[in-house]
Each structure stands twice: as structure tokens, then as C-alpha cells.
Amino acid sequence: MIPGSFSYHRPTTLVDAVKLLWTLGDEARPLAGGHSLVPMMKLRLATPEHLVDLHGIADLKGIRRDGSKVLIGAMTTQHDLLASDEVARSIPILHEAALLIADPQVRYRGTVGGNVANGDPGNDMPALMMTLGATYRLEGPDGGREVAAADYYQGAYFTAIEPGELLASISIPVPPAGHGFAYEKLKRKVGDYATAAAAVVLTMSGGKVATCTIGLTNLSETPLLADAAAKEVIGTGLDAATLKKAAAAAEAIMAPAADARGPIEYRKHVGGIMVTRALQRAAANAA
Amino acid sequence: MNDMTPTREQRTAALEGMGCKRKRVEDIRFTQGKGNYVDDVKLPGMLHGDFVRSPHPHARVKSIDDSEALKVPGVLAVITAETLKTVNLAWMPTLAGDVQMVLADGKVLFQNQEVAFVVATDRYAADDGINKVKVEYEPLPPLVDPFKSMDPNAPVLREDLAGKTSGAHGPRKHHNHIFEWTVGDKELTDAAFNKAEVTIKEMISYHRTHPSPLETCQCVCSFDKIKGELTIWGTFQAPHVIRTVVALIAKLPEQKIHVIAPDIGGGFGNKVGAYPGYICAAVASIVTGKPVKWVEDRIENLTATSFARDYHMTTEIAATKEGKVTGLRVHVLADHGAFDACADPSKWPAGFFNIVTGSYDFPTAHLAVDGVYTNKAPGGVAYRCSFRVTEAAYCIERAMDILAQKLGMDPAELRLKNFIKPEQFPYHSALGWEYDSGDYGTAMRKAMETVKYAELRKEQEQMRAAFKRGETREIMGIGVSFFTEIVGAGPSKNCDILGIAMFDSCEIRMHPTGAGIARMGTKSQGQGHETTWAQIIATEIGIPADNIMVEEGNTDTAPYGLGTYGSRSTPVAGAAIAMAARKIRAKAQMIAAYKLEVHEDDLEWDIDGFRVKGLPGKFMSMKDICWAAYNSVPPGMEPGLEAVSYYDPPNMTYPFGAYICVMTIDVDTGVYKVRRFYALDDCGTRINPMIIEGQVHGGLTEAFAIAMGQEIRYDAEGNVVTGSFMDFFMPTAVETPHWETDFTVTPSPHHPIGAKGVGESPNVGGVPAFSNAVNDAFSFLGSTHIQMPHDFWRNWAAAKSLGVFASA
Structure with missing residues (x-):
């Protein structure tokens, strides 16, 4: 549990950070909250020669409304997210989910960017970003580009990010007023990753589901969008038979690993239950 | 005036x-x-040691090459078994009469076993050195399942014991057998079973877990070459014993050994034994002439220093139709891991497990314990309990519930019917103990009245009916546990550690x-x-x-x-x-x-x-x-x-208590909620009620953890898969239920102030209360016994095996 030696860099601008990462190449890793990287370094599963600490870059922090979107700087902490009136008002599901991330100590340090960027299937924010239709702003040596959250995740710890690129901010379209939302997360204890979790954002019209998006956390190598399950519920009043079909459709795309949280069959089973419960609760709190 | x-x-x-x-x-x-903890001890010129550990559960060590490690800046020495042999310390005696490798000597016998000790100027250099030590292994077939340990073709684990047909506790039946310990009257017990009206039999396992104190095991050893004195600061629950052990094995005069246990961050049994880290740090200090610090990390603590439990208890009770117990027969298969490093009084290979008759008046009983070797970490310490008493209490308290179920009796009523009565004290148990004092009926009834036990049973009945009608997916369990502990080791007539009476x-x-x-x-x-x-x-x-x-x-x-x-x-x-x-x-x-x-x-x-x-x-x-x-x-x-x-105490003391746990379980997810937990403890005279309450809270929290998920688990290949707090269940305040405490006072008649022990009672009584609650919840669906731990997925698996999802 003792890391190897490394050089430490603390740039103060995004340009410098990108330049450092590009110049130092594969041996450099950006450091945000460190909750994933530092334990890996302690186990020497990661042995970067250079750490580029992003805490000195003021531009990477903050939450602001930009028309119909909310922009979140990559170095915004989960605590900042929870403290934001804008998030609580316009994207309440993020507020709800952030509260389910570990404990206050972790949330003071852990960043939204770190949570979404490194492709850990256990993290909560990636599935939420997919559900909300967020895009990521990646800055690189050749300038910036936007990547949809849904296109970002390719495998466990394997993402669309290219060498030298850095996640700078997240842009989230504000869901319509009166939308229903829920993030149902089953976990063994505070601080644990989800055994299974489901995010639902939907709108209701005349007692029936008008639009619906369902995201799944830690039920595959990457976060998932359960499109077929969402299709099942659109136009319905979420009767028992529909919920059952939706859960089955969601379970069909789940491919969790067997671990201490339970065997595959259990994790898929409770994954289906999380989808059902999230749908019911989202419908109940929709206007 | x-x-x-x-x-x-x-x-x-x-x-x-x-x-x-x-x-x-x-x-x-x-x-x-x-x-001021051990890691706060910082001495001038102090060096740091850390271990190269085995990735294999069972392998031959072909070679160890330290040449690259010694080139790492700051690395001063790499100690191996060969180094230790020059001072006759490659092996060390265990408290249980076995011997244990300090560093791998020809073989490794469990994953994360200590192979070499790298000494460096700082902790970072030591770990850099570890990564440069090249060890060549030849993997051997691992033995993981204790039930297969005595198969005729089971791999030979302990080659050092070849040809030894007896060990510290009598004859060995097999190359992986450590001891068989029997207590009680077999003939009389068999006879009781032969004429019994009702019998039950169940294999009740108490899984392997770990005490996991907040502070891991650690030491600083400082050898003064001029004075010939060795000072050891260490996380020791028994510093004088450590001094004597060091004197005996290092052949140093005892007056020249100074053992200091500063503030200690929890022990729970984990810090009783002697570990390779202590020996290696001492040898490293003697070799280098500098103080040497060794501090375990969490993974090392969970995977290499003393585990607890791992008892597999085949339990039978004989009784009359009216529910009066007439005999108890228990066979235990005890998985001791690679070395028998149990921390028990020397003459007690299974500790005080013969308290297994519990709080009940069994006219006869027989107990046999077989200890076996497997490719797992050594240990078998008393994790917040007197020696093997938690296992015994779990065994009898689970078995009494199973008997009640078979008889169609209420489990509390069955207990009341079989309690040792106040006038029977001092009570001589069928397995050889003299219980000093107790008033079990009063305690049990007070517990039942406080929680309104009869009303709870009515509510449970209604909930079960609602479940069967499909109106709820929650089931309710009421766990009753009435434990008798045996603490205060102990009288010199039957307790010693390495020959030293336990005064x-x-x-x-x-x-x-x-x-x-x-x-x-x-x-x-x-x-x-x-x-x-x-x-x-x-x-x-x-x-x-x-x-x-x-x-x-x-x-x-x-x-x-x-x-x-x-x-x-x-x-x-x-x-x-x-x-x-x-x-x-x-x-x-x-x-x-x-x-x-x-x-x-x-x-x-x-x-x-x-x-x-x-x-x-x-x-x-x-x-x-x-x-x-x-x-x-x-x-x-x-x-x-x-x-x-x-x-020198004339007898042990026998604290007791009545615990009741009320729980609901969502069968769809296996998620449980502890609705209420009531703990009545009788520890005799109460010295500080606030500290007692704190002790009970702590012990119950550990009991909750153990019963509901905390385990050290090995996969079929012998890899330990619960090596960090990510996987090893350590509840936080959020998961921990609210505890209600209560008491009665029955002083010990032989203790000068009438006090008994209390710190461990809540763990001893708590585990069966939780497990009985889970088992009670499922019993109406037709199950008799579900093994611990009762974590979410296992509860779901139990529900599934009982056909709860059949129609879904």
C-alpha cells in the first residue's frame, strides 16, 4: 500500500495541463480527486512517473447555467454539486445521486470530472450523464472536441479520450420542467459501489409516460442506456405487466461480474428491481 | 453542624x-x-521493514534472488529464511504448541505468506525493494476445503511434520490432521440419543472472519549492542508474554528485554499472537544495529495475521416430546489454516468450546473437535470473545431454535423450559465447567416483557399471512438468543500459556x-x-x-x-x-x-x-x-x-444475557432492516455503567457485521478475495442498527467485587440473535437452517431456494 516514486506537477492553466500531459505522454496521469488513481498507485497497479494535479486550474471549477444547458467544470466536487441551487432546481437527479456517493469526506474531495472521465463501471455519474444526454468537452493538443457521454465509454477504464486529452467540462441539457426522475441504488454499505443502480428521467402526459430514458450503473463493463426497456414503458401507465417487461428488457442487456456483491443472476435480478422502482418513483414525482 | x-x-x-x-x-x-501509538514511535536512524509475500496459496519456493533489490537506493538488507536459520529463528513456536514459519522455508502454505523481509531507510524504499526481489515458485495443488483436508489423496501441506503421528494435543489421524479433542461421556450421550423421542441434527458453520482492529499490527524493535538490550514497542495485548516468548526463542536474558505496548487502537484478539513481523524486525535490528519499524497495511492485516472462527459444527440435540433436552452431541471440523496458531490457553486446543451446552441443563453431552490444516492464513483467535465461546454460543443457540421449530414450540419458551435454575448454581455442566452464578429465567422474562414478545409473534403471524396472500414482499424474523459466556482465564489449575499460569x-x-x-x-x-x-x-x-x-x-x-x-x-x-x-x-x-x-x-x-x-x-x-x-x-x-x-482466580466467571432482534427482509432484494435490537446483559457487579454500555454497543456492532456479511473468503484456487474494506464488510454508523441495552445483576460469588467480564458478551450473544432472526424469518417457508453470513444476495438466494419466486 505504498506508491512508487513519481514527479508532481501543478499547472495553473488548462493549456499548460494539456501541454504537460502531451509532452510527458503515457507516463503521465492527471490527478483530480484521486479516489481511483491514488489507491491504484498504492497497490502499484498504476505506476505513473508523473502526476499532473489539476487543483491549481481555476477554470476547471464551477457550475453555471448557459441557456438550456448546465455546464459543470471537471474539477467541481460532488460537494459543490450538492451545494448548487442550480443543480438542485434544474437537474435534481444529479443532486439525489451525488448524495448516494460514499460519504461527505469522499464528496469533498471527489470530482464530477474524475467520476465520469476514467471509465470505472462502478461510478455513478457516467450512467446519469448518459441518461441526461450530456456531452463532454475534451481539450487536447490540437484543440477541443465534444463527445456525447453515450459515445464515451468503450470498456472498463477504456474511454474515447485520446492521449494528451483532458476532460474540461460537462454540458447537460436541462430536462423539461415537471419531469420525473429517480436514481435507485442498491449498495451493501456507505462507500460501496452499487450492486445495481438505475437512473430514470421521464415525462408524463395524461397519466401515460411520454418520454423516458433509463441508465444503468455497474451492471456491465460500461454504463448502459436501457433503450428497449424505455421503449416498453412509453405510452403506458406503468402497469404491473409493463414494468415486468421493462425490467426484463433491461436485464437482457446487463452483463455484471460476479463479485462479493453477489452472483451474476442476483445482480441482474436486483438490476431489474432497481429499474422497476426507479420508474415507479420517477412517475410519482413527475408533474 | x-x-x-x-x-x-x-x-x-x-x-x-x-x-x-x-x-x-x-x-x-x-x-x-x-x-501515542506504535506508529508514533520515531527513533533516530530508524529503518523500515516490509514483506515480500507469496502470491500462491501453496507452492515450493525454488529460489529467492535479492540482487536487484539490494541495488535500490535505501535498501540495506533482505532477510530470508536462510538468514534466520543462522540465528535459529526460521521457525517460531505458536501458542497452540505447533511451529510456524517466520519466513517461507522451502514452501509457502497460504497466499500472502511472508517470504522475505526487506529493510530500508524509509517505507518507500522498502516497498521499491520488495518489487525487485525475484522469487521463483513451483505451484502445488491448494487445499481450500477443510472437508477435503483428510481425504486420502489430499495434498501434503506440512512436510516438516512428516512421520509425526502425534502433535501437541495427542495423536494425528492424517498428514493434514492437527488434533482431536474430545470431552464428555460418549456412551451416556449415545444412549440418550438412542432412546430420545425427538432429535435434530444440523451442520452449523461459523464462517472465517477477522477481528480487523482500526490499528493494524506493528512494532519498533531497537537493539542496543553495547548494553545487549532489546526494546520492543508493539501492538501487544499481552506484553509480558511477548517478553517471555522473546527470551525463550531469541535466547536473550529476560531482564534485557523491554516490551512496551503504548496506546493500542483496538485488538479484539488480533494482537495476542506473535507474528513474523515482530521476529523479523527484531532480527533486522540486531543485524543492522539500528531501530527497525514494521507496520502492517490493511491488506496484510486481513489476509495474513490471525483470522477468527472457521468452525463447522455438526450438532445434534436429543429431547422429549415436551421439549426437555436430554443430550447434546457436537462434532466440530476446525479449519486452522497452514499452522496451528490458535491463541488459546495451552491445554485447550479448541479453547473453551465445551461451554457449548450453553445455558441449558443437559444431563449428558459429548463433544469432539478435529483440527485440520488447509492452505489458508493461520490464526483462530478469539475475536471479541473468550476462546471459541462465540462459536459454541452460536452452535447451541442456533440448534435450540432448530429444535423449537421441530417441536412446534416457541424458541423462547423452549429456552425457559431448559434453563439451569437459580438453585442449581454452582452448576456442574455435562462438559466439565462449574458455572458460578446465574438467574436466567428472570433475565429472559425481562427481555420478553420489554420488547412485548407475545405481540411481536402476533404481528409476525399476520405478516406471514399477508405474505402468503401476496400483499407484501417482506418477511419478519424475531431472533432470540440466550448466551452464557465463560470468561476470566484463568485458574492455574486449568489455564496456562506456555507454562505460565494465567493469573x-x-x-x-x-x-x-x-x-x-x-x-x-x-x-x-x-x-x-x-x-x-x-x-x-x-x-x-x-x-x-x-x-x-x-x-x-x-x-x-x-x-x-x-x-x-x-x-x-x-x-x-x-x-x-x-x-x-x-x-x-x-x-x-x-x-x-x-x-x-x-x-x-x-x-x-x-x-x-x-x-x-x-x-x-x-x-x-x-x-x-x-x-x-x-x-x-x-x-x-x-x-x-x-x-x-x-x-489466581478460583474459577471462571459466567456472564450471561438475553438478546432479541427484530428484523424484516425484502425477499426480492434480500435487503434486511433491523427494526429493533434489545440486549440485556448480566455481568455481575457493574464498575462503570457507561463503559459497559459502550462495550455492548461495540460488541453488537461487530456481531452485526459478522452475522450479516463480514467474512474472509477464499476462492477454489486458494486466493483470498476479501482483502480490503472494499470487500470485507465493515459497517459504518449508517448501516449499524440502534442498540437498546438493559441489565440484571447477579454477582459472581467468588470474585472479590462480584464482577464478571462484559466486553465480549455482545459479540457472543449478538451473532446468534441476528442469525436466528434471519432463520426465523424464513422458517415458515420451510427452511431449518441458513448458513451465515446473511448478506443481501444470500438472503435472496435463500428466498429463491425456498420457492418464493416460483410463481413470479
């Missing part, structure tokens, strides 16, 4: 003696981060101004001895507890003692403290008689001093007697006021 004269109540209160909810004096430093000790030295220092052979790891020990003295000699400084853990100054574990401190050292205090008071009485110019017999003790009988005004306070002890003692008497007592 002067208004300022304090009343008797005020004088008593001023002492903060026994029965007072005195605030813990040690917390002043702990809560401000001012404790304990206290030395009290009073200063002229009415203050004093007291030292004991015990060692607090969070139990609050600095607070409670002073309270005993305060009541016994009438000096305020605040004026008594309690010091433990330094073998140069403390009297010899066997340490703190197995809830032995209050039963043994607590008695020594009272006895030493009474010697002080006896001398004080002579001084007071001299000063008050009366005969000693004309004096009577009155809270904080002596009074002349019939003359209320003629009084000498203990404070004044302390002063007089240093300037005007009676002619012929030595000045000063101090005493030492070494207490």
Missing part, C-alpha cells in the same frame, strides 16, 4: 468509584489526536499527598482501563479516582500479567486490583489506629477513611493516612503505603 460538611452521598460521589458513569479519562488524549496482577503505590499510581499486567486496547481500574481502587481505599494514575503496558514497570483478551481483565486483574487495594487499606487501618490511639478492631471503614466505632467525630481520612504513612507509622512498621497482588 457545619453546613459545609459533605454528606455521605457527596463523599461517595466525590470518589467516582464503582457504579459511577465516570467519563473515560483516556478520551481526553484520544479525541484530540494526542494518543493477573496489580501494584498500587500511594504518594504522601493522597494520590497514587497503579500498574497492572493487563493492557487496554480501548476498553478504558485507565478509567475503570481507578474506580475500583477509589471505592476500595477511598481516594478519588482522579487521584489514581493507571499505567499499563511497560514490562519494566508493570507487574507480570497475562494481558487483556477473552474478557479476562475484570475477572482476573480486576480482582487483583481489589486485593491489592485491600492490602493498602489493611495497612492504612493500622496507621489510623496508631494515630487515633485506638485498637485496629475499634475502627470501621467509612467511605473515604476510618472512624472509631461509636465515636463519629474521631475520623481519619485516607488522604491523611497517606501522609502519615510517610512520617509517623507505628513503631516497627515500615514506612510507605504500597501493595502488590497476584490473583
